[in-house]
Amino acid sequence: MAVQYGTEDEGDDSMLHAPSDTEYPLLDRVKSTYTSLPTYQLPKGEDRHYQQQYADMYFARLAQIKPAVEQIASEAWADFGIAGEKALRKDRVLDVRQGELCWVIGTVYMEMPLKPNVLEDIGKEHWIAAPPPRVKYDSGMANGDSEHGAHAGGGKGLSGAQIMLEDESGRLRLTGSYLEGGLLVTGAIVAVVGTENADGDFEVLEIRVPDLPRQPPRWETEDGDAAVNGKSASQKRSKAGKVAIVSGLGMSGDEGDTLSLDMLMEYLLGESAEPGSQEDASAISRLIIAGNSLSHGSPIPSREEMAAVAKKVGRKTYGYDSSSYNKAPTDRLDQWLASLLPSMPITLLPGEQDPTSTSLPQQPIHAAMFPHSRAYMNAPAANEGAGWFDSTTNPAECSVDGWRLLATGGQPVDDVYKYLPDCEERLEMMEAMLRWRLTAPTAPDTLWCYPFQDGDQFVLKECPHVYIVGNQPKFETVVIEGPVGQQVRLVAVPKFKDTGELVLLDCETLVPEVVKFEVFEEG
Template sequence: MLFKIESGSTSKSGNEFQTVELDRQNVDYTDCSKRFYQVSRDFSKQYAHIYSARLNTFRNILAPAIKKKWSNTYKILKLCELRDKGTTCIIVGTIFKHQELKPSILKELSDQLEIIPQPTRTYFVADSDSLVLEDELQRIKLVGDCIDVHQVVTGVVCAILGSEDEDGIFTVKDVCWPGCHIQKPLPKLNEDRFTAEHMVSLHLLMEWLCGLAGSSEYQGEISNIVRVIVAGGVFANYSTEKVLNESDVIASAELVDSFAASLSAVVPFDLMPGCKDPTGIMLPQKPFHYCLFPKATEYKTFNRVSNPYECDIGGFLCLGTSGEPIKDIMRYSKLDNSLDVLKKTLEWRHLGPTCPDTVPCTPCIDTDPFTIYNCPAIYFSGNSDKFATELYKGEDGQRVRLVCVPDFCESQTVAVVNLASLECHSMTFS
């Protein structure tokens, strides 16, 4: 796409206009979300398979982390191998969190039969919450100050150092988390390149992306935007209701398609689904059906992608979700900051540990698709309450730009990330 910017200058001969042509910058792009597209969807299977696959995967991931932290001082045992009470050892397992306020269909039915109205809850943490660690065969209760029950959630795999007492309770002396994965060297760019997440719906935003707003210098900067990612909720932005229904989808489909086509005409555009969009609710969510976008699909720059979504933009790995796993972790812990939760999931090396316990997901069999196999350069979460960003620096030199992208229909705000420096700022269109 060429931008034609005319800036007026006055000479003795009258008004003269200087024409400047700006090329939209291009970078290499690879969709790395294959594991989300091709996940097994055999609904005859139980969810025990995904926990088993997760535990097997993280045993291999935790092995070098355990050796680095504790050397070969202690034996690594399974729960069924615990024999000597009081002997310090290492157990690798999946955390399960007992929460009395956690929703239960059996409890709901019991309450209904007793005709006792129950208040609607959106936060399920109580002081009585406790932790157990489980592997393929057994589980054991955890106690100790080294692990905070309110800073973890069900589904996280870790290594626990401690010992079992006479009552069959495991006292935790230390914890080893998987940690952020080693990051491949980030490429160095000579010029700024920008990506923006969750850009939707306003004509002002469209004019900004097209280079029709601002001075020629400012328009030159806009030409450096190389990709746009909408992190879910695009249909919700065209609805006046809090909950999207069938009539909203039908009424907004043409508007969404026109917007997607207009945006794809000027910049490569990746569209992720979200929990309020017309697609399956179970994670990983497949891309939108192409029939919803008859105009936009004419453009090769328009990409219907999955949720979660992973891609390589000019050598920078970009990974994120539409926000469902992050919000769910905040409901079941005392982690009340989206950036803190993003950091935790990096350290846990898992996009959504509460899948399938409290976030619906497909019953995967052989693999857990939510494992973070490669350390991203940009890690984002959509539909957040407000814009927030931070540069995460890992123990092994990892640099990850964390971005909480706000709900556009509430904030009219987008996030802009500079690939050259990993700096990030917000833009508001209101």
Template sequence: MLFRTQPDKSKSEDTFQPLELERHNVDYKDRSQRFYQVSRDFSKQYAHIYSARLNTFRNILDSVIFKKWSNKYKILKLCELREKDTTCIIVGTLFKLQELKPSILKQLSDQLEIIPQPSRTHFVHDSDTIVLEDELQRIKLVGDCIDVHKVVTGVVCAILGSEDEDGIFTIKDICWAGCNIQKPLPTLDSDKYIVLASGLNMASDASEHLFSLHLFVEWLAGMSGTAQYQEELSKIVRVIIAGGLFVSHSNEMTVTESNVISSVDSVDSFCAAVSSVAPLDIMPGCNDPAGVMLPQKPLHYCLFPKAMGYKSFNRVSNPYECEVAGFLCLGSSGEPLKDIMRYSKLDDPLEVMTKTLQWRHMAPTCPDTVPCTPCTDTDPFTIYNCPTLYFSGNCEEFATDLYEGDGGQRVRLVCVPDFCLTKTVALVNLANLECYSMSFS
């Protein structure tokens, strides 16, 4: 609820009385059931999630293959390759063989030999190669149609080519699953805004960003600006915090467990303050007090005794999918995006987000290099429905772009900046998909 003052014309010009502004309300649905309902049976092997992913994408790629290559070529499994130099289509999962990729066995060997190993943040090497594998076999890939440094392990695709006498598959063309068909976007009668923030880092000893947080809350509550600006602020229909509420990615090494425990009350008060003026969704991050494996379950309710008193306060999963005013929103706290950049030469976050839409998978490196629950029947990270808003939290800086697919899809991509570093949040206008940043420095 917002308040502003407006002159009462029936009295003197110096007399003001308050006029109440109501926060705009829109329909909201949580679409994250597949993240909440993931099995937590750790007795299972991780091979099941790759099998489920491959089976899902075989069904998806059938129609995409027909659209691109018609029915000119046979679709074979690797075990069915018999005739050399015969052009065919193979559907499988890409796997990168990387010399610098961390390995626990290699680490143990190096420790026993007492060889100091330099710490790395990126694991790309010119000698990296790529193979395609299905349920039974794998085959080495060569060809100019695919850049080994522009893909990552776990992506399912269709390959057109042939096997030579050396058992190497030469690629002639490649087919990604592509972005799914997008349902028609609703038409709004006025502007409706979603605020995206991440990396609040409230467990840190540093206090420089706390003033900016107070400004952020006052701004949401309509305590700043002119009467016209306050009326515009009343059109903020939802606030999503994409991880890093307690500890951000940039400050994870400086925050201790005692810092997290002592910050619970201030975090709860902050969430209660925001929830009192706008609907709030809280996503966990990899450094927040939640299980590290994706998909992360919501933060425990006992952390928010004050905020839990508001119906507008929602503890949600990471990744998170919801529908706001008929617009589908999907995003994560940033772990999948950062991991893809570590194992490839993709260094533009927006390019990575575009790639994941084209791959139709938001976290292909799960469970290879990102901790993940051993799912058995389904792969929850598949992008089943094309979102309208696609975001990734805890980025180094704000960035945005509008992705337009071949089928007329329009997706607003947003890199949500680390608030502790940038003092910045992102605003998305659902009425026209425009996006801009708001700084509180």
């Protein structure tokens, strides 16, 4: 069968014609000013050791935050009194006396029946049947239903949950209806006012928290560096860009797991959609990946996974088993990043499922995992700041276009969620963590972390402008305000593998928007 493409008599509708003289505009990607902050970098080599006791970390945390709590509580309760009795300040929890109205500062400790403990680890070691997954620490129901659990406060409820306040002198059990409406977890530093009852419990009338710390003005980090170098401090641009934020890519290496990731890559590169969407994509100045880029890349497999491998190969294995290693997910991630990096800079945070340390703060994924992408990284001994490809810590702090950003892979919020039987709002938990000035309040109680001794690195020293938490159930955002005018944009980023959602944050207004990628399957 012959195909005739066109003749001179067919006019303008011919498919065969001379090249067009139309000139299409070239789009340049908006540039961003980026500074990676080493807030959560751990010591290297011999300087990193694990001989410290975790109790030292709690004492250091209390010493760091106590002055801020004391100042707020002193101002709030300066004239507080009942029936002519004025509330007195107590230096230690053991100085509290029965029937005396007073206030005291300490660290919250929550005793909950389903919290992880050493007996559970022993049970797993001997292959005793494991309990159902624990969505909440205070409920015996695996699905997280707190119908039979106690409130977050109230001393001791049906589930046996108890709230205590402790310092270097001892512990004091808290009770009272005021606790039922608040958010409290182990590790938070608070001040409580009330009186000790006949049972020896402290009846709480009110609680004060440290609240948001000082918030640096925009461009303070860049202005400081410019001033040191004797240059102009002006860093503002005429055109503001956008930061793309995604989490939970969950790359498994399976062939059927690539379509949505390819759509995301083509959108970021401006290779899809109409010219208007391509112009929008050119405004994206940086991509931030907030944890769980891989589906199963954790360096420490669970005992259940090890048992499955042992059953498959017919022998019991201990530790690393080379036969179970699958390099396809890391290769896929490396190639995906290498396709994006010539066009845009990337900041990569590790997550719970990624191949790095499991304890917080997780250190950067090693450059050896990225044979194609590591050319865009700075050399290990370089001191000129972050490279075009910044493999950073989790949590991580950075400055983007003058704004201070704090980002995590989601583990601290997920762990706080387990302490709160009646709370499902992730934004409330994120706000509470900022007001506690702690990025990981439940570490080291129920969240693995490095045993800091000189000071707790999870204590917020400066308030961010944007707080990003990855791998959350859904996209949510809100702006909260502090006591002296601080404003923080909270952004909960969902898992891309489950929702196909990418968050774009405007670097001028800090207003986020969502771009959704969907793959339709024929019925």
